[in-house]
Amino acid sequence: MMNAQVKPNGEITVLWQAARLTLTGKYVTSPEILCVHGSAIGTLGNFSASIGKAKSKKTFNVSAIVAAALNNGTVLQYEAELPENKQKILYVDTEQSPYHCQKVMRRIIRMAGLPLDEEPKNLEFLTLRRHTPEIRIAIVEKAIYDTEGLGLVIIDGIRDMVYDINSPSESTKIISKLMQWTDERQIHIHTILHQNKADENARGHIGTELNNKAETVLEVAKDKLDSNISTVQAVHIRAMDFQPFAFRINDDALPELVDDYSFNKKESQYFDYSELKDEQHKQALEAAFSEAKQYGYNALIDALKRGYASIGYMYGENKLGKLKKFLENKRMVVKDSAKKYRYNPEYYY
Incomplete structure (x- = not known):
């Protein structure tokens, strides 16, 4: 029996034919609307994210x-060039009260050099804190499809568009919405999501989906020695990478560049998400747990060393410790009440 949500066969045939790519067809490059140092971080028809x-x-x-x-x-290092027919901006906040959202809006207007005593004609700001995830999605979708001349959408709090941040089905649904909205309306969407406390990965399954599907993922991090300074770098970018930059909040409560900032090149304390593919982890873990179903800590480190060496990655003790933490955070390896570690083949990467 056909699923109630699946389109009739005739409609599917039309969609199938429309999706066919031809060798001789003419396809245009997506217009670049946001850049850093000449490197595109945002194009029409795609979405990006900031994590931190x-x-x-x-x-x-x-x-x-937004000010750029x-x-x-x-503004800062962001260079914007929105087409003349796509200069409207929609800013959606899912977390803060109207009072605090207005402070953000006023900051944007000041940074853009626009007057504070009249409504900006190209900026619409929505506060959706009071609503459920379904209503938030419905409101955003309505605004996207009914706003003429829309070019850029900010969703500050994509986590609040789902009930369970670790739900694969909810995560797939909202990321699919982002892809649908950006493609059908030829806009760019930029979202904001928190990082895990224990590592540098975006939170939950929705964070994994963002990493996999976003055009660009920017990491905003607080300087470890000076909490007044934040750094911005691309942790994932389809275009050419750009030099990271730093900013501080000045006496006018506005961000400004730190021109003489020195980036520390010390080795990260975390295992890099992009170092290995899902299939490589799976192959290494199956080899690691081929001799036993569960291990104590020391035996686990030895097993991981053997397993990852079997796919060509010879890791030392320090790297194996980072790897073990990464695997736990992704629930690829789980620890039971007896402090024994086992492989979880049902993980969601």
Whole structure:
């Protein structure tokens, strides 16, 4: 029996024919509307994300993106160039009260150099804190399809568009919505999501989906020695990578560049998400747990060493410790009440 949500066979045939790619067809490159140092971080028809831990100043950073888009100029290191027929911006906040959202809006207007005593004609700001995830999605979808001249959408709090941040089905649904909205309306969507406390990965299954599908993922991080400074770098980018930059909040409560900032090149304390593919982890873990179903800590480290060596990765003790933490955070390896570790083949990467 056909699923109630599946389109009739005739409609599927039409969609199938429309999806066929031809060798001789003419396909255009997506227009670049957001760049850093000449490197595209946002194009029409795609979506991107900012991730960072709490208090890393993610919203300050995104305010700079919106301000650049409002005046089609440069703010911090963000260079915006929205087409003439796509200069409307929709900013959606799912977390804060109207009072705090207005502070963000006023900051954007000040950074863009626009007057504070009149409503900006190209910026619409929505506060959706009071609503459920379904209603938030419905409101955003309505605004996207009914706003003429829309070019850029900010969703500050994509986590609040789902009930369970670790639900594969909910995560797939909202990411599919982002892909549908950006493709059908030829807009760019930039979302904001927290990082895990224990590592540098975006939170939950929705974070994994963002990493896999986003055009660009920017990491906003607080300097470890100076909490007044935040850094911005691309942890995933389809275009050419750009030099990271740093900003601080000045006496006017606005972000400004730190020109003389020195980036510390010390080795990360975390295992890099992009170092290995899902299939490689699976092959290594199956080899690691081929001799036993569960291990104590020391035996687990030895097993991981053997398993990853079997696929060509010779890791030392320090790297294996980072790997073990990464595998636990992804629930690829789980620890039971007896402090024994076992392989979880049902994980969601």
